[in-house]
Amino acid sequence: MGERVSEDQLQLLIGTGCDPITGDKLGLGFPAYKSQEQRIEARIAALDQTLTPGAKGEAVAQVVAEETARSTRRAVAGFDFTFSIPKSASVLWAVADAGVQALIGEAHHRAVAEVVAFMEREVAATRTGATAGDGAVAQVDVTGLIATAFDHFDSRAGDPHLHTHVVISNKAKTVLDGKWRSLDGRPMHAAVVALSELHEAVFADHMTRTFGVSWEAREMGRDRNPAWAITGVPEELVTEFSTRARHIDAEKNRLIDEYVAQHGRQPSNAAEWRTRASNTLGQDATSWAREITDNDKPMLLRADDVPLDVIGELGRSVVEVVGEKRSTWRRWNLMAEASRQTMAGASPPCRTGRPSSRWSPTQPNSSPFA
Incomplete structure (x- = not known):
């Protein structure tokens, strides 16, 4: 951990899915998917050989159109x-x-x-x-x-x-x-x-x-x-x-x-x-x-220093803001908003984007959300 990675090691890991030190395979190899040209060629080769030239031309055109519309799958390294x-x-x-x-x-x-x-x-x-x-x-x-x-x-x-x-x-x-x-x-x-x-x-x-x-x-x-x-x-x-x-x-x-x-x-x-x-x-x-950068060091808060009612208010504020922005949302939308609102120990910005006052550990019963 923390060591410099060589180009060869990165190629082993990302390029071939192998252990960057020993070169051993890490599970199954990356899947190989056919390119668009290969898919078209394979489907044309599989067409009924008894088709008339006109029918075959139409079939080939349809194959090309279908495969062109499809995205090409690639292995995720x-x-x-x-x-x-x-x-x-x-x-x-x-x-x-x-x-x-x-x-x-x-x-x-x-x-x-x-x-x-x-x-x-x-x-x-x-x-x-x-x-x-x-x-x-x-x-x-x-x-x-x-x-x-x-x-x-x-x-x-x-x-x-x-x-x-x-x-x-x-x-x-x-x-x-x-x-x-x-x-x-x-x-x-x-x-x-x-x-x-x-x-x-x-x-x-x-x-x-x-x-x-x-x-x-x-x-x-x-909107930003x-x-x-x-x-x-x-x-x-x-x-x-x-x-x-x-x-x-x-x-x-x-x-x-x-x-x-x-x-x-x-x-x-x-x-x-x-x-x-x-x-x-x-x-x-x-x-x-x-x-x-030459400042007195501030008194820093630990998670245990923050009252539960403040945490509860923060949670409600996060859900409210995300609910206003999105009709549907998931855990990670809440996580992103929670990080924004707790940035640098500040309370969440109000609707205008201006941060409200910081909660002070010397006033444990005060809440910046009140």
Whole structure:
């Protein structure tokens, strides 16, 4: 666990479904499905040879139309989950000094690890048992997940965007009998949004624990959930690093030319980000980042510190909000909303997206939902 993965090991696991260390098969191999061309060819070859040329032409046209309309099945070798930190945190990370950057990265990696552990406990499962006439099979637990993670530091537009791709193998060992089987893909897909929201909430906890930063909800427009941002990181700075490449090329080229004139070389991404941020802030961006992260450590709450009536009110609020947004919903819709409402220890945002006051552990009988 935590070791670097080689290209050959990844090919063994994801490419062929084998143990990345020993090369042994992990259960059955990945199924091979025929391509569209192969299906068409097979069906045409199976046509009645006594058909007249006209009838055969019509039959071939029908086969081609039917197979073209069908999607091609592909074996599922794994699942790719992406965990991103909030944009305000990415901006702060981009312009901070190396020490602060490392601590922000550590908070992100800890959050990713906790979410993967949550997936192992609550999401990952496989199916076993002979398929009955009604299609019923048993969903059973697995011993854990096999995953590898890849860090990325910028967006396609070149803006700071710290995120991690977690590639999870479709192979898992069943607790019931120790056999290797494929993961049940239904909960893996259903939980995507909830897991992303959970990662942001856990990351916010780690950031507050490490730097003492606070968080605030910011409106993102009609029909969109409010976005949580680090208090003190201005929205103007977030916007500066949220524009697509074609809109910033001219300014980017100007800044690069200015940097080359001063230093005689092309700037790194970090240098460019800090220059742009300094221009937006009107002060040195790295010094500003140091001020934002230099806070007294707050008193942190544990789950046992939160009164049961507050938990009950939170549960009712989650169900109410999800019920207003969706005509039908499932467990993972509730999980996603619960993560949003408990983000950074804050109470749930009201209908306008503005967070209400925090519940204070020094006032155990007070409720932010009253």
